[in-house]
Amino acid sequence: MSLQDFDRRWIFLAMGVIVVGLYAFGPAAEMKVNQYAQSYFDTIEALQPGDIVLLSADFDPASAAEIEPMYIATIHHLMSKDVRIINVATWPAAPPFTRTQFSVIPDVYGKVYGKDWVELGFKPGDDVAMGNIGQSLRSTYPADARGNPIDSLEIMNDVGDAMRGIKLLVTLSAGYPGILEWIAQVGGRYEVPIVTGTTAVQTPDLFAFYPNQVKGFLGAATGATQYLQLVDEKLATVVGGKSELTAPKQENQKRMLVQFWGHMLIIALILIGNLIYFFGTRQGARA
Amino acid sequence: MSLLALQDAAASAPPFFTYTPNAPDVLGGWLICFFTLAVFSFLYKDNPFYKLAEHVFVGVGTAWFTMEYYNEGIRKPLVEYVDAAREQAVRIAALGPNASPEAVRELQTKLGGYPIDPSWAIGIRAGAIVLSIFLLVRLFKNDSWMPRWPLAIMVGVYAALKMTGEVQSKLVLQVAETMKSPFTSPVDGTPLAWDVQVGNVVFLVGLVCALTYFLFTFQRNKVVHGMARVGVITLMITFGSMFGFTVLGRIALLIERVSSLSDYSGPEYGLFGAGAALSPPYVAGAVIVATLVALSLAKPSRAD
Numbered sequence: 001m002s003l004q005d006f007d008r009r010w011i012f013l014a015m016g017v018i019v020v021g022l023y024a025f026g027p028a029a030e031m032k033v034n035q036y037a038q039s040y041f042d043t044i045e046a047l048q049p050g051d052i053v054l055l056s057a058d059f060d061p062a063s064a065a066e067i068e069p070m071y072i073a074t075i076h077h078l079m080s081k082d083v084r085i086i087n088v089a090t091w092p093a094a095p096p097f098t099r100t101q102f103s104v105i106p107d108v109y110g111k112v113y114g115k116d117w118v119e120l121g122f123k124p125g126d127d128v129a130m131g132n133i134g135q136s137l138r139s140t141y142p143a144d145a146r147g148n149p150i151d152s153l154e155i156m157n158d159v160g161d162a163m164r165g166i167k168l169l170v171t172l173s174a175g176y177p178g179i180l181e182w183i184a185q186v187g188g189r190y191e192v193p194i195v196t197g198t199t200a201v202q203t204p205d206l207f208a209f210y211p212n213q214v215k216g217f218l219g220a221a222t223g224a225t226q227y228l229q230l231v232d233e234k235l236a237t238v239v240g241g242k243s244e245l246t247a248p249k250q251e252n253q254k255r256m257l258v259q260f261w262g263h264m265l266i267i268a269l270i271l272i273g274n275l276i277y278f279f280g281t282r283q284g285a286r287a
Numbered sequence: 288m289s290l291l292a293l294q295d296a297a298a299s300a301p302p303f304f305t306y307t308p309n310a311p312d313v314l315g316g317w318l319i320c321f322f323t324l325a326v327f328s329f330l331y332k333d334n335p336f337y338k339l340a341e342h343v344f345v346g347v348g349t350a351w352f353t354m355e356y357y358n359e360g361i362r363k364p365l366v367e368y369v370d371a372a373r374e375q376a377v378r379i380a381a382l383g384p385n386a387s388p389e390a391v392r393e394l395q396t397k398l399g400g401y402p403i404d405p406s407w408a409i410g411i412r413a414g415a416i417v418l419s420i421f422l423l424v425r426l427f428k429n430d431s432w433m434p435r436w437p438l439a440i441m442v443g444v445y446a447a448l449k450m451t452g453e454v455q456s457k458l459v460l461q462v463a464e465t466m467k468s469p470f471t472s473p474v475d476g477t478p479l480a481w482d483v484q485v486g487n488v489v490f491l492v493g494l495v496c497a498l499t500y501f502l503f504t505f506q507r508n509k510v511v512h513g514m515a516r517v518g519v520i521t522l523m524i525t526f527g528s529m530f531g532f533t534v535l536g537r538i539a540l541l542i543e544r545v546s547s548l549s550d551y552s553g554p555e556y557g558l559f560g561a562g563a564a565l566s567p568p569y570v571a572g573a574v575i576v577a578t579l580v581a582l583s584l585a586k587p588s589r590a591d
Contacts, residue, residue, distance in 0.1 A: 012330045015541070023545050065543030066536060092355035124360045131448055136400035143363075161400060184452030188460070200536030204529045212464065213456060220532065221539040255542045262538040263531075 011269060018261050028253035030229065036206075037226035039216030040195045043168065044074070045234075049082035051167040052158060054133075054192075056182065060093035063174035063199050069224040069252055070197035071172045072101055076245055077231045078170075079109040080238065084155050085117040086137070086166075090129055090177050095122050095145070108244060114153045121145030126177040127185055134186035136161040163190040172197045180205060183213050197223060221259065225252040300555040316551040320567035321575075323544050328575050334582065336575050365416070369409055372396040376405035465494060493521035 059067040078085055120141040123129040132140040138150050159165040169192045173179040179196040187194045193215050200220035218227050228249040235243035305312045325340035375394045395402035418437040425434045467473045469487030500518035548568040558565040
């Protein structure tokens, strides 16, 4: 049997052993924070108490592993600063995640529904829905996700059409529709600053938009871990000791080590595969 | 495992089933572990466990998406909207012919943020329904003219929407960004750090060379050919970087699944109070592996 006939299931097994072994026994290590995650943190940090943020959940279960930690940390960060949140979703599978987190986190900070935060729910229509949200949040959402008329919510008294009253747009984006559509439909038209957290697949697209059209971004699980570190450090200083995010931060830090070695395995396999191909071609040419 | 540890586990055992979001339950733990391992079993080979997980996934996904799109795409914007508009129309009619314009305006229905007469609002929604039905005609007659009208409207609206926002954000502003000095700050004109300057020059060279690669309108001399070659290398590095990020994402998903299996491997999820040894990942994994082995032994391979 030649190496070109190598059963690929051995590769799956090797990856499994590395991931399970390191996850079970590997340590959690502090990460260096990059400028993109720092900018995301700083942009939110610059908000004042009472400011309103439009938080868009544009992800689903398939991307939750990367996005959900960012989402949780962002809600904690915003609420700890007494920033008010209007939560929307452009992905149909996002509401279960938003409902789950908003059923827990606001109570930690004593926030009141309708006054400090509101959940408007999923809106179909992709780019069109985003354009409509930018044009008029009220007409796009005549009622919130719980069926309350939009004008009965206290937080909406400070929000007008064309994104008036919205100080920042935060989108946790897993693909289409997501950050690129928010930039095109809302960011440029209404001059609302945008920060985002994205999956690894979407991250390379964002470098071209930073720092002018996107003020900061969290790239994949790596960015999420860095942001968790920053927010946890801040919250731990306030409450003294551990914060609500200490456990998720340590969990993510542990995952980063596993991810690093998983990535190294892939790199090694690519090199080996190319060497096999190279020598195989040379032998073929000689024959 | 000690008796004390087992007693502690039993005391903190989650409920068998709960509707409360974010609260773990035993049934959920077993389902999560079974379906996760059933999907992973495909890495060995296609098998009934994977097929079951695949079908359940598609079924649950379809049900969820149908519910969300019905709720947000039909019930609210059509059923509830038309119902509310009809009520407003009745109220306006009750005001009588001498009603003040202000009173009528108060009762008007909103469409795209603008107040209009409720009967018009209902009429426009009815038009949308007719166009939607036109789209479905394609199911019965391929070459019908009817689906072309709603398609034309959708393409037109979408093109207009994309044209303005996309051109601004992805062309005009991107070109403007590329035209800044690579050596000085665009804010105050002070020199940038040396590493930023080097990065900017690499970016600029890469950009020009990558664009040169796509020049097909005239014969290439040595200079253009060399630049195109650098452009190809730039593009390959870009694709490599994108591939790297994709791998990063996929490994993150795998780790999350392993983490989830680990979460449900505690003694509180164990069968018959037997502790972690009979917790969902181990039992589900053992059942799947044993069945696959049995199936493999029962069906001799083609080579045999």
